[in-house]
Amino acid sequence: MHNAPPIDLVSAVPGVSWPALPDAAGSALLALLFQIERSQWWPAARIEAAQRRQLATLLDHARRAVPFHAARLPAAMPDPDDAAAFEAAWQAIPILTRAEIQAADAEESLIAGSLPPGHGEYREIFTSGSTGRPVRAIRSQLWELVWSAFTLRDHLWHRRDFAGTLAVIRDSTPGAAPWPEGATTPGWGGAGGGLFATGPLVGLNVMTPPAQQLDWLLRRDPDYLLSHPSILARLAEESRRAGRRPTRLRQVMAIAETLRPETRAGIEAAFGAPVAEVYSTREAGYLALQCPDHPHLHIQSEAARVEVLDEAGRPCAPGAIGRVVVTPLHNLAMPLIRYDIGDAAEVGPPCRCGRGLPVLNRVMGRRQNMLRLPGGERRWPLLSSSDLAALVAAVPGLRQYQVVQTALDRLLLRLAVEGPLSAAGEAAAIAWARGKFGAEFAVTVETRPEVPRSAAGKFEDFVCEAP
Structure with missing residues (x-):
């Protein structure tokens, strides 16, 4: 990592502080990071071939262990090394809708009857329900490990200093992290995966009034700030009006909402710090991260297949806008195969940075809000x-x-x-x-x-x- 800040690992072995020796979960996380650090530079064709092999494994498990998919998936898929045949069969798999997930939830027919060894326990989460209809999702411990790996990839791509303070304004649970002080934890939590030594994390309830959010932010004076674009835009406006801004802020991270170009520009001008965008969903995980060298996004092909499809269901060419359909590669607890998440995005050409990961020029937002x-x-x-x-x-x-x-x-x-x-x-x-x-x-x-x-x-x- 050229010009990257130093990284300290946490040792899990008594009597050994340096070089650090992680526990089993930390070792698995390092193994994932080691591999995706290299796979990002593969040619696109090699990335696609590796992804097809994982998709074949996922489909085989879903066909055998998930009642919903047993009658929905083809009895067999072509050899994943036969790209044309596999892709043709893949395109014939029906699109999974939010309504189908909710209907299947009543019978739990989307949940796998068993998991392969090494995938750990089942974990339950709910989506935010931005459409007004929340979705329950089940994921495995292994899927959460993969989530941690891509959280760390984002930090490493953008050369964040783990020793810094991370401020987060996103929890809307009543009574959570109330103003004026919010909540403080000694580390970045899942963001560090328990593997890297980090500075503190400070959090505030997203419902705190903007002027009070700014007061809190100025007192905390963090190195990094993570929140929704609309929150960040209001904070930026409050900062301009007050003529005050955090003095140590190095980068702002925008999550959970559409980031408009004018919103990015306003935040960067007010805080004097660049904005990095993250595109993810609770049920599907990381979908795309902003390139370290350009403002567009790289699809995280090692974690999910992300399709951008036109009205006829065909893959969009660069410059075209289509609906986003995703397949998380590693959640065998509740396989979401060709799930229409309700968003639209614009496909981009290959990136000049040299990464083989596909590009999204921009995420347009919820199709329902056209x-x-x-x-x-x-x-x-x-x-x-x-x-x-x-x-x-x-x-x-x-x-x-x-x-x-x-x-x-x-x-x-x-x-x-x-x-x-x-x-x-x-x-x-x-x-x-x-x-x-x-x-x-x-x-x-x-x-x-x-x-x-x-x-x-x-x-x-x-x-x-x-x-």
């Missing part, structure tokens, strides 16, 4: 920096906004503003919305102290509720 037009057409409601500048100019004192499509011809514009909104400001906001989204829309304005978040603390700037 703007729907009366004629049946859908389009992405992307707001450019000039769009946002126009809205700020139209609504003095604007702190936060959200556009909700409540019907095919109606929009609700939620605004958090300082002080009352004048009649002229409301008229200007309506004119802005109709100019941006279409004159055929009737627009209603609603003001409130804060635009609401989901139960998981996530925020969408555009929400489609049209039936």
Whole structure:
């Protein structure tokens, strides 16, 4: 790791402090890191061949041990070394939907009756339910080990100093990490896998008001900050308004929501630190990490097959936008095979950095939140920096906004503003919305102290509720 900060391993053997000797889990984690450090540089064809071999193993297990897949999967797959035949058979496997997962959950038919040796125990988690319908997922201890390996890859790619302080604003559990002090743990926890010695982790409830979040951040003065893009954007705005920012901050990590280019630029300008994006889901794990050398994302092919498909179900070419379908490679407890996670992404060309991992230019966000037009057409409601500048100019004192499509011809514009909104400001906001989204829309304005978040603390700037 050229110019990377030093890394200290934690020894698990009494009487040995250096060189450190890890325990069994730490040794397995090091073995994974050793391999993916090398596989990232393989040619794309070699990565794809290795992934097909793991997919064949996953499918064989799912066919034998998972009732849901027994009748769904083909009786046999072609040899994974025969790329054309395997891919043709793979494309014939039906797409798994969120509704099917929820229906199967009632009978637990997606859960494997047994796990191969070495995969450990079953673990239960729930997704955030950003669609309003949470999903229960079961994963194995081995899958959690793989998760740790890719958490560490992200840190290593971006040359983070494990001795630094990591600040996290994401827990929305009532009463969790309340302001003013939040919570402190002596290490980065799962981020270090118990393998690397780290500095402290400080955490704060995501529901803490932005001004108080900034006060907490300034007191803690961390080296790294992790949160949702919408939280980071509000913090950046509070920092600009107050004329204060953390003095030690080296990097900001954006998770869980779509990171718009203008949001990235605003955060970086306010904090004087670069932003690194992470694309992951609780049920499917790491899907893509930002390249250390470029702003686009590398699909984590050693952990998951990520497909970006057009309307006909064909793989998208570079520059095209399609729906994201994922298959975690190592969760044999509850195999999610060709799972449509509801997102859309844009495929990118091979990266100049030399890694063979596929590229996503950008993650567009939830497909359900596309703007729907009366004629049946859908389009992405992307707001450019000039769009946002126009809205700020139209609504003095604007702190936060959200556009909700409540019907095919109606929009609700939620605004958090300082002080009352004048009649002229409301008229200007309506004119802005109709100019941006279409004159055929009737627009209603609603003001409130804060635009609401989901139960998981996530925020969408555009929400489609049209039936």
